[in-house]
Amino acid sequence: MQLSTYTKIFPYKNGHILYSVLTSASVLADAKTLNRTLAGKNRPEERKSLIELGIITSSSELDRHLAFSIIGTRDRNSNTLRVVAAMNLDCNLACPYCFEKRVKGENFYMDRRTASQLIDFLLKRLSGIKILSVDFYGGEPLLSLGLIKEIAARLQSECGRRGVGFGFGMTSNGTLLTPKAAESLVPLGFKSVRVTVNGPREIHDGMRPFKGGAGSFDIILSNLKAAAGKIAIVVTGSYTKDNYRHFPSLLDQMKKEGLTPDKVAAVKFEPVLASQSDCAGACAAPDEPWVADATIFLRNQVLKKGYKAPRTRPSPCSAHFKNNLIVNWDGGLYRCPGFLGNLRFQSGSLTEGPTAFINKHYLGAWRNKKCLHCQYLPLCFGGCKYIRYFRTGDTRGIECRKAFLDAALEGLVKQEIRYPGRLI
Ligand code: SF4
Ligand code: SF4
Known part of the structure; x- marks a missing residue:
């Protein structure tokens, strides 16, 4: 057993937080637990629950396979049809x-x-x-x-x-x-x-x-x-x-x-x-x-102040999913609300049905060496196409979130430990 590629370790009080970017699970570990985990010597019960939480894994190939297949798995298993209808x-x-x-x-x-x-x-x-x-x-x-x-x-x-x-x-x-x-x-x-x-x-x-x-x-x-x-x-x-x-x-x-x-x-x-x-x-x-x-x-x-906020969780751009559709007032189909009305990104219509969109939006841009080896892949998948377009006039390439996640993730995870009942 080894630490998952997608586990981040953050210091917290007298110990550490082990946080899985893949599953969003967090575990508080004292120094002995952390050492056992890093050495691959967890006790049987401890090992079982750390595997279930995605903190440790039997192989980094399995880990990567799970991360790379998030989009496909969600897409296949989805039984909810989500439609944004711009009236x-x-x-x-x-x-x-x-x-x-x-x-x-x-x-x-x-x-x-x-x-x-x-x-x-x-x-x-x-x-x-x-x-x-x-x-x-x-x-x-x-x-x-x-x-x-x-x-x-x-x-x-x-x-x-x-x-x-x-x-x-x-x-x-x-x-x-x-x-x-x-x-x-x-x-x-x-x-x-x-x-x-x-x-x-x-x-x-x-x-x-x-x-x-x-x-x-x-x-x-x-x-x-x-x-x-x-x-x-x-x-x-x-x-x-x-x-x-x-x-x-x-x-x-x-x-x-x-x-x-x-x-x-x-x-x-x-x-x-x-x-x-x-x-x-x-x-x-x-x-x-x-x-x-x-x-x-x-x-x-x-x-x-007592309000609830969204949890940090794996969140590929919703444009990837076949059961997520955006319909414009004129019947044009889109993949992202940000592109509504921009004919370059229209991908079909109510009368002709959805047309090819993956390549049009370069949704596969995350399949490059840098992203495939990135710890943040499950949270990012190459970033937002709309922001990419907004900033560069093109959807090609990635909109890298590494600098943001390096700076923000630890603070956000600590909030999730501190206010467990307030994250949705
Ligand atoms: S391209 Fe960006 S704004 Fe559009 S659906 Fe994807 S993540 Fe959201
Ligand atoms: S943070 Fe950057 S390198 Fe990592 S998956 Fe996102 S775009 Fe790729």
Whole structure:
């Protein structure tokens, strides 16, 4: 037996943490346990559990095989069809940093015909699927509330007839999530909302104003408070180098306004560039040193103030998975929400079906010598294609996260030990 290629060792109090990048498991080891582990001389029971946790392995080939096959295994075993449906590319806010600016427009709304094609397209893909999960996206999806209700009602009823579970969430700016809107959606399968609150009121209102210039903070918090308990609420926030230190006071304001930790499923702050797309935590952070500091600082504040935060876990870019689809308002299919509306990355349509996408996005770029021997491979798989494109104008090559992970992983893992019940 030997230490896994993917085990990191961090000093912690009087001992060490053995952390598996492959399984996300952590073990606290005193000096004797660490020495036994490094020498391959664990006692039988200890050996058994360290193998199960992925901390030690019988061979580095097996280890690598497990890591290299994460994407394929997940793809084959997936029985959930996840669809991001961009209902429009319009918005009632005018955020100065908006990444969709170039592709936005008041006429870019899904119509009934496309909605009907979307429903047919999804229903045809339910063979072997146990759960259909839709994330309504935008622009601002609630500008298309009527059509969302029609789509959800039909999918709920058709999935029910087929014995397939159905639920939906949305990525919304929260301003139109009135109690009336939320109540009308819950019976149709509305489960969760992901809302961006960009720091405390004074920062948020400058970064996410209404088109007329008024601040949106108060209305968002009031809507979220009313929706709490009916749906899961995930608060995200996009910070910059200059303002991230002020973000913890948002958590105090949330508490003061009644959005207490028990009412919020998770809080996740990300640098502006990394948060420009919703890919369930897979998006990579840029590697400037301040980002690692900010990531550790902010997640620590979130956990310390009693809120929950996402765990660090293997997270290949969701664009790899055949059961993850992004549908644009016009019926175009994409692999990543960040590329919505960029025709160069359109990979099929609702009428023609998905077309080849692996090479178009260079998703196999991680199969190079550097990545194949990298300890962080399970957390990274070559990094985010969207950030790569944003920075270089091309998806070729990797967007290396090594510098970020070298600087941040130890701090993040220690938080996971310190606040075990607050990681989701
Ligand atoms: S390319 Fe990046 S933003 Fe897009 S799905 Fe993959 S990790 Fe997320
Ligand atoms: S891109 Fe960098 S951090 Fe990611 S797997 Fe490759 S070498 Fe490792």
